[in-house]
Amino acid sequence: EVQLVESGGGVVRPGGSLRLSCAASGFTFDDYGMSWVRQAPGKGLEWVSGINWNGGSTGYADSVKGRFTISRDNAKNSLYLQMNSLRAEDTALYHCARGYDLLTSWGQGALVTVSS
Amino acid sequence: EIVMTQSPATLSVSPGERATLSCRASQSVSSNLAWYQQKPGQAPRLLIYGASTRATGIPARFSGSGSGTEFTLTISSLQSEDFAVYYCQQYNNWPPWTFGQGTRVEIK
Numbered sequence: 001e002v003q004l005v006e007s008g009g010g011v012v013r014p015g016g017s018l019r020l021s022c023a024a025s026g027f028t029f030d031d032y033g034m035s036w037v038r039q040a041p042g043k044g045l046e047w048v049s050g051i052n053w054n055g056g057s058t059g060y061a062d063s064v065k066g067r068f069t070i071s072r073d074n075a076k077n078s079l080y081l082q083m084n085s086l087r088a089e090d091t092a093l094y095h096c097a098r099g100y101d102l103l104t105s106w107g108q109g110a111l112v113t114v115s116s
Numbered sequence: 117e118i119v120m121t122q123s124p125a126t127l128s129v130s131p132g133e134r135a136t137l138s139c140r141a142s143q144s145v146s147s148n149l150a151w152y153q154q155k156p157g158q159a160p161r162l163l164i165y166g167a168s169t170r171a172t173g174i175p176a177r178f179s180g181s182g183s184g185t186e187f188t189l190t191i192s193s194l195q196s197e198d199f200a201v202y203y204c205q206q207y208n209n210w211p212p213w214t215f216g217q218g219t220r221v222e223i224k
Contacts, residue, residue: 035213037160044216044217044218045203045215047205047211047212047213047215050210059210059211060211060212061211062117095160101148101207102162103150103160103205104171105162106159106161107159108158109159
């Protein structure tokens, strides 16, 4: 069974940083690209960032470009999202998802709240 | 960036009835269109990809159609577990992949 478990969420002040992690199991991690998708409270889905199987290709939404960095460690079956210069509008539930384009499995999410 | 527009925002349907959800792309995405279902408090689940292919384990009452800029998700006979929010997503032009704003299917 595919499992994706996010961690690292929390409350942070505007301008602060946070690093999300996603632990993957139940599939061959380095066979897949991976993505982060967020959902602001009561709102829809917003794709944030994606990374291919070996980390050689990454992409970002314009809203986070230059502030967020996606990475992966295939030896640890883990995906990461380093979030810097956080803003109130980054407040959301951040889902880790298997896939680079088509998102075939999703984690339950890690809640990030940016507030002073 | 490709804008995905879903309609209606909310669809009220009685159990056993058919539901038809629409998704329109601001430019052609070929058949690179997926549908996801999200129930309250749960992560989204992939239903349809390639505009019309059901994902593993998805019941046959879910069907997708369309190509280019116009797409439809049809639920042939709504079951109680189908009341949820449905999102379309294009994965033709990257970055970014883009989602529609969602259609909520509620009990009439």
